[in-house]
Amino acid sequence: MGKTFWFYTGSKSLLMLSDIVFVMTITFVIYQDTQSATYAALFPLIRTLCQLLAGLISPVLIDRFQAYRLLKWLPLARLVMMILFTTQFHFFQQHIVWLFGALILISMTGGFISPLLQAIMPMLVQANQLVQANSTASIFQQIVQIAGYSFTGILVLWIGSTYLLAFTCLMIVCSYLLFLPVLPLLQEENTTQRTNQLNSFKDGWTVIWKNKMIRTLTFMDVCENIAGSVWIGAITLAFVTHDLNRSEDWWGFINAAYYTGAIIGGLLAAWFSRFIQKQLLLFMATGSFIYAVLTILFAMNSLPWLALLLCILMGPAYQIRDVSQQTILQTATPTRDLSKVYSAHYVLSSVSAGLSIFFVGFIADTFGARFVYLLGGLFVLVCSGIAILAFMMQKKRAAV
Incomplete structure (x- = not known):
C-alpha cells in the first residue's frame, strides 16, 4: 500500500x-x-x-x-x-x-x-x-x-x-x-457526462438488481442493519440495568469492550489478509455465523463479566465479516458504478436502520431488551445462512 x-x-x-x-x-x-x-x-x-x-x-x-x-x-x-x-x-x-x-x-x-x-x-x-x-x-x-x-x-x-x-x-x-x-x-x-438524469438515478439500483452477488450482499446488509439497531444506546442501557442488574457505568464498559474487540478484529484481518483474500465468501460466512452465535449467547447471559467477554469476541467476528463483505462488493462492482452502488446501499441502510430502530424500541418495551438481542442474533443467523449458501454455490461452480 x-x-x-x-x-x-x-x-x-x-x-x-x-x-x-x-x-x-x-x-x-x-x-x-x-x-x-x-x-x-x-x-x-x-x-x-x-x-x-x-x-x-x-x-x-x-x-x-x-x-x-x-x-x-x-x-x-x-x-x-x-x-x-x-x-x-x-x-x-x-x-x-x-x-x-x-x-x-x-x-x-x-x-x-x-x-x-x-x-x-x-x-x-x-x-x-x-x-x-x-x-x-x-x-x-x-x-x-x-x-x-x-x-x-x-x-x-x-x-x-x-x-x-x-x-x-x-x-x-x-x-x-x-x-x-x-x-x-x-x-x-x-x-463521459450523461444527459439522461433518469438513467443516472437508476444506475446503482440496476447494478444491484442485475448482479446476483451484489444483490445478495445488499439483502444481507439490510438484514444486518435491522439486527444492528438492537445496539442503540437505550436498548443496551435497559439490558445493563434490568437484565445484568448493574449500574449505568457498565453501559460504558459494554461499549468500550465492543470497540476494543473491533480494533483487535481489524488487526487480525490485516494480519491474515492473504488468507482472507483467497476465501472471501468463506470468511464472510464464518464471521457472520460466529457473530450471530455470540449475540444469541449475549441475549441469554446474565453474568456481567461474561457479557464484556462476549462483546470483545464479537468485535473480531464482525470485523472479519465486514471486511470480507466490503472487499467482495468492491471487486464485484465495476469501478465506474461503485459510488452509485454505495449511494443505493446508503439509502437502503438508512431506511432499514431508521424503521428498525422504531420497531426495536416497541419490542423492547413490550418483551424486554433480552428478547430484542435474541431477535437480532437470529436475524444475523439468517444472514450467515445466506452467506454459507453463496459459498457452497461458488464452490460447486468451481468444481464443475
Whole structure:
C-alpha cells in the first residue's frame, strides 16, 4: 500500500472524527438550550433524512459533474458553511429555525461526500491488497469512534461548544489537505457526462438488481442493519440495568469492550489478509455465523463479566465479516458504478436502520431488551445462512 492510501485513510479518519464531534456538540447544545430530549433527537433524525435524500440525488450529480470535481469542491463548500456556522453560532443558538436550516445544508453536503469517498478504495490499492487495506482503514475508523464518542462530551464542558466547532473546522481543513494527493487518481477515472438524469438515478439500483452477488450482499446488509439497531444506546442501557442488574457505568464498559474487540478484529484481518483474500465468501460466512452465535449467547447471559467477554469476541467476528463483505462488493462492482452502488446501499441502510430502530424500541418495551438481542442474533443467523449458501454455490461452480 502506497502513500496515496495513507493520505486517503488519514483524510477520511479526520473527516469522520470531525463529523462525530460536530454531531455530539450540536446535540448537546440543543439539549442544553431547550432542555428538551425531543428537540435534541430531532437533529440526528433530520441529519439522517438529509443524508438519505443526498444518497438518492448523488448518482445524478456524479454523472453531471464527475467524482473529481465533486470531491474537489463539495468539501470546500462544506468548510465554508461550517466556518460561517461557527462564527455566527450565537445567532443560530437564539433562532432554532435558522439553526436547523443550517444543519440541513451541512448534512446534505456530508451525504453527497460519503458514497464518493467509499468508492475510492479500489483505485488506491491492487485487488489482492483490498482485504489488508479495508481492515487497516477499519482500525483507524474504530479508534476515531472511540476517541470521538468518549471525549467529545467532556471537551464540550471544558472548552465550550464554539471552540470545539472551530476545532471541527480545523480538522476539515487538515482532511482536505490530506486528500489533495488523491484527487489526480480521480481525474484519471473521468467518465463521459450523461444527459439522461433518469438513467443516472437508476444506475446503482440496476447494478444491484442485475448482479446476483451484489444483490445478495445488499439483502444481507439490510438484514444486518435491522439486527444492528438492537445496539442503540437505550436498548443496551435497559439490558445493563434490568437484565445484568448493574449500574449505568457498565453501559460504558459494554461499549468500550465492543470497540476494543473491533480494533483487535481489524488487526487480525490485516494480519491474515492473504488468507482472507483467497476465501472471501468463506470468511464472510464464518464471521457472520460466529457473530450471530455470540449475540444469541449475549441475549441469554446474565453474568456481567461474561457479557464484556462476549462483546470483545464479537468485535473480531464482525470485523472479519465486514471486511470480507466490503472487499467482495468492491471487486464485484465495476469501478465506474461503485459510488452509485454505495449511494443505493446508503439509502437502503438508512431506511432499514431508521424503521428498525422504531420497531426495536416497541419490542423492547413490550418483551424486554433480552428478547430484542435474541431477535437480532437470529436475524444475523439468517444472514450467515445466506452467506454459507453463496459459498457452497461458488464452490460447486468451481468444481464443475
